[in-house]
Amino acid sequence: MVLVNGVINAGTAENSLSLDIVAEKLSSIPSPFIDNLDILKYNDFTGIEAFRVTLAEFLTTHANSSSPLDPNKLVVMNGLTSMVCALATVLSDVGDAWLIPTPYYSAIRADVSKIPQVNLVYAHLPAASVSECQPFQLNVDILETSLAKAKTQGYNVRCLFLINPHNPLGDVYSKELVLQCLQFAKRNNLHVIMDEIYMLSIFQDDVKFTSVFSLDTLPDPQRTHVIWGFSKDFSMSGMRCGAVYTWNDRVLIALKQISPFFGMPTFSQCYLNEMIKDKDWVEKTYLPTNLQRLRKAHKNMSDGLTKIGVPHLVRPSGLFIWADFSKYITPSTFDGEMELFYEILDNKVYVAPGQDFFCCQPGWFRIIFSIDEDKQEVSLKRLSVVLKKRMSSLNSE
Amino acid sequence: MVLVNGVINAGTAENSLSLDIVAEKLSSIPSPFIDNLDILKYNDFTGIEAFRVTLAEFLTTHANSSSPLDPNKLVVMNGLTSMVCALATVLSDVGDAWLIPTPYYSAIRADVSKIPQVNLVYAHLPAASVSECQPFQLNVDILETSLAKAKTQGYNVRCLFLINPHNPLGDVYSKELVLQCLQFAKRNNLHVIMDEIYMLSIFQDDVKFTSVFSLDTLPDPQRTHVIWGFSKDFSMSGMRCGAVYTWNDRVLIALKQISPFFGMPTFSQCYLNEMIKDKDWVEKTYLPTNLQRLRKAHKNMSDGLTKIGVPHLVRPSGLFIWADFSKYITPSTFDGEMELFYEILDNKVYVAPGQDFFCCQPGWFRIIFSIDEDKQEVSLKRLSVVLKKRMSSLNSE
Numbered sequence: 017m018v019l020v021n022g023v024i025n026a027g028t029a030e031n032s033l034s035l036d037i038v039a040e041k042l043s044s045i046p047s048p049f050i051d052n053l054d055i056l057k058y059n060d061f062t063g064i065e066a067f068r069v070t071l072a073e074f075l076t077t078h079a080n081s082s083s084p085l086d087p088n089k090l091v092v093m094n095g096l097t098s099m100v101c102a103l104a105t106v107l108s109d110v111g112d113a114w115l116i117p118t119p120y121y122s123a124i125r126a127d128v129s130k131i132p133q134v135n136l137v138y139a140h141l142p143a144a145s146v147s148e149c150q151p152f153q154l155n156v157d158i159l160e161t162s163l164a165k166a167k168t169q170g171y172n173v174r175c176l177f178l179i180n181p182h183n184p185l186g187d188v189y190s191k192e193l194v195l196q197c198l199q200f201a202k203r204n205n206l207h208v209i210m211d212e213i214y215m216l217s218i219f220q221d222d223v224k225f226t227s228v229f230s231l232d233t234l235p236d237p238q239r240t241h242v243i244w245g246f247s248k249d250f251s252m253s254g255m256r257c258g259a260v261y262t263w264n265d266r267v268l269i270a271l272k273q274i275s276p277f278f279g280m281p282t283f284s285q286c287y288l289n290e291m292i293k294d295k296d297w298v299e300k301t302y303l304p305t306n307l308q309r310l311r312k313a314h315k316n317m318s319d320g321l322t323k324i325g326v327p328h329l330v331r332p333s334g335l336f337i338w339a340d341f342s343k344y345i346t347p348s349t350f351d352g353e354m355e356l357f358y359e360i361l362d363n364k365v366y367v368a369p370g371q372d373f374f375c376c377q378p379g380w381f382r383i384i385f386s387i388d389e390d391k392q393e394v395s396l397k398r399l400s401v402v403l404k405k406r407m408s409s410l411n412s413e
Numbered sequence: 414m415v416l417v418n419g420v421i422n423a424g425t426a427e428n429s430l431s432l433d434i435v436a437e438k439l440s441s442i443p444s445p446f447i448d449n450l451d452i453l454k455y456n457d458f459t460g461i462e463a464f465r466v467t468l469a470e471f472l473t474t475h476a477n478s479s480s481p482l483d484p485n486k487l488v489v490m491n492g493l494t495s496m497v498c499a500l501a502t503v504l505s506d507v508g509d510a511w512l513i514p515t516p517y518y519s520a521i522r523a524d525v526s527k528i529p530q531v532n533l534v535y536a537h538l539p540a541a542s543v544s545e546c547q548p549f550q551l552n553v554d555i556l557e558t559s560l561a562k563a564k565t566q567g568y569n570v571r572c573l574f575l576i577n578p579h580n581p582l583g584d585v586y587s588k589e590l591v592l593q594c595l596q597f598a599k600r601n602n603l604h605v606i607m608d609e610i611y612m613l614s615i616f617q618d619d620v621k622f623t624s625v626f627s628l629d630t631l632p633d634p635q636r637t638h639v640i641w642g643f644s645k646d647f648s649m650s651g652m653r654c655g656a657v658y659t660w661n662d663r664v665l666i667a668l669k670q671i672s673p674f675f676g677m678p679t680f681s682q683c684y685l686n687e688m689i690k691d692k693d694w695v696e697k698t699y700l701p702t703n704l705q706r707l708r709k710a711h712k713n714m715s716d717g718l719t720k721i722g723v724p725h726l727v728r729p730s731g732l733f734i735w736a737d738f739s740k741y742i743t744p745s746t747f748d749g750e751m752e753l754f755y756e757i758l759d760n761k762v763y764v765a766p767g768q769d770f771f772c773c774q775p776g777w778f779r780i781i782f783s784i785d786e787d788k789q790e791v792s793l794k795r796l797s798v799v800l801k802k803r804m805s806s807l808n809s810e
Contacts, residue, residue: 030454039446049436057427059651097673254456254679274527276494281681282651
């Protein structure tokens with residue numbers, strides 16, 4: 017086993033398992049300037065046409081779209097962060113609010129608030145206990161109640177933000193649930209942003225993913241917008257590339273107006289274009305290998321957590337496991353959660369505490385499993401040391 | 414001569430003369446993943462450290478900096494557009510104003526207004542006539558008068574925006590003028606943004622450029638910020654890469670806070686880093702060749718304009734010539750300028766009318782000379798046809 021002396025990062029949602037395959041592919045692509053010197057000076061802030069065409073085709077295939085996606089409805093931007101900021105700028109006024117179920121990938125909060133000054137209001141999903149069938153299960157009743165509450169608090173709620181497959185839960189929503197959420201939004205005149213950035217990181221074979229693109233009819237297409245990016249599904253957070261798809265021409269025009277601020281190099285677009293144009297590589301090499309590696313790493317981490325006594329959700333997607341450390345925290349408070357967080361960090365493992373995801377019940381942590389097996393093993397050992405010490409001191413109290 | 418059937422773009426400030434040298438260099442750089450797979454997932458939104466270190470050293474040398482620049486005071490962003498937007502967000506509140514001399518590169522207006530909602534107020538430089546020694550000459554009296562006027566109109570002016578070397582004039586400010594402007598700003602509690610994006614496109618040998626970096630002491634360093642990018646000086650508008658340098662820690666922290674929205678791929682940063690790390694290539698190959706080509710193309714276009722009867726400024730920098738077509742427009746109005754613009758466009762040449770740069774006197778156009786010689790020649794012929802027709806109809810009136 018490799019010696020790991022520093023802090024192991026099992027807290028940042030990155031996929032370290034398939035970097036070799038992607039790097040090999042990108043390294044094999046010839047310089048884009050050989051064919052066309054103008055690539056150097058050319059920019060189309062909504063994404064160069066060739067790339068949008070390829071990307072539309074790619075998403076049509078992999079999201080199982082009910083009809084071919086239109087490249088002209090895609091706006092390429094420098095990452096999900098920028099897309100959320102841009103959508104908040106376009107869909108809302110300063111002080112407006114968006115509804116989002118908790119726990120959620122909390123960078124969304126910074127993305128909507130820092131520049132567009134949009135608030136998030138929460139639909140808190142109850143943790144229940146892991147022994148029940150569906151802890152943190154999203155349902156429309158909770159959305160309705162939370163929306164009504166936000167309205168009485170004076171919020172002008174403009175949009176519902178959903179993440180499917182879900183970060184940090186790893187849930188994949190059923191077709192029924194997706195439709196119910198879209199109908200809820202329509203009923204309440206809300207825009208819906210569906211963040212499908214983990215679309216291709218569903219590693220359990222028998223799970224059916226329902227992309228918004230795959231629906232035959234959308235309840236309210238003019239208020240429905242989908243975002244996807246390369247960061248998670250292609251292990252390249254450093255590449256800063258994603259795309260918004262919208263059926264609403266006015267939103268599209270507005271996004272195009274501000275897209276110069278969120279542009280990415282034509283150079284990099286050329287590489288990504290060549291990468292996904294190679295369907296054989298995507299479908300026969302990268303995706304199956306990556307999913308197999310995710311599946312194995314997930315099982316490893318899940319088994320390891322069970323072994324050291326950490327209950328957790330076993331879900332079919334994402335790069336993380338949502339784990340319940342509450343029995344190691346007495347009394348069960350968010351301060352206690354932070355104490356445990358720092359104790360684990362002192363033992364050189366970084367895992368993200370549930371309060372970072374605005375989880376309504378203390379004691380939960382998000383643990384990234386898409387790290388090397390060596391690092392997994394060391395993390396689990398270090399966690400085990402902390403938890404054993406905790407248990408013995410709790411028992412002796 | 415190559416046949417040119419379409420519209421010739423002599424309106425967009427791109428340098429097409431040295432694409433071959435840059436493309437060859439970038440194509441020769443090995444894939445960054447060979448050394449480091451983590452490049453794929455790694456991002457530092459202020460720019461990866463290695464790149465900031467190289468860039469600081471590069472700017473120290475080429476801006477003739479009085480002391481070594483600090484890589485930690487640099488924030489790398491996806492282009493000048495984003496840097497201006499970010500600075501407007503950080504330095505101003507909604508509704509505030511920035512002072513800028515006209516004519517100016519008018520995209521600045523969109524950059525400060527679209528998202529940050531900052532206004533521009535103008536210091537209109539008088540055209541005078543080309544026969545006088547310094548038409549459109551910037552001076553501090555005009556800045557003082559314009560600032561006072563803006564204040565009486567109720568504007569809260571926060572910042573002076575200067576472009577040196579200047580777009581569209583091609584002026585290079587003297588050291589005295591740079592200092593006077595900085596002192597004016599200090600006197601009036603204004604921030605100064607110095608846009609030095611054409612720093613390395615000064616093609617006349619005997620001209621001394623005074624970068625803000627080169628000054629021994631700055632009148633008000635806490636309110637002085639410099640921006641530079643690769644788009645113009647390295648012929649790569651498509652690469653979307655520039656950097657802000659600020660001496661103000663609070664501004665730096667604020668820029669870092671919003672830098673995730675303006676990030677560029679680590680991948681592309683690696684290529685640019687390798688490119689400018691090769692000092693031999695920069696100093697002995699690229700820069701001298703590019704400047705020699707710019708010098709030649711500028712002379713060609715300038716001589717051609719003289720030949721077809723278009724007075725113009727002969728300036729030592731940039732990619733453009735600021736030319737006076739007013740004698741072909743009767744009466745001299747901005748509507749007349751637009752009529753001439755469309756007449757030229759109908760004859761398949763795109764040159765940018767002065768009103769696009771908020772020039773206060775009608776009849777001026779910005780003509781890009783950094784295009785292939787064939788295209789220059791065809792443009793001049795087509796322009797000549799339009800102007801001859803105009804002259805004969807004016808004479809027959």
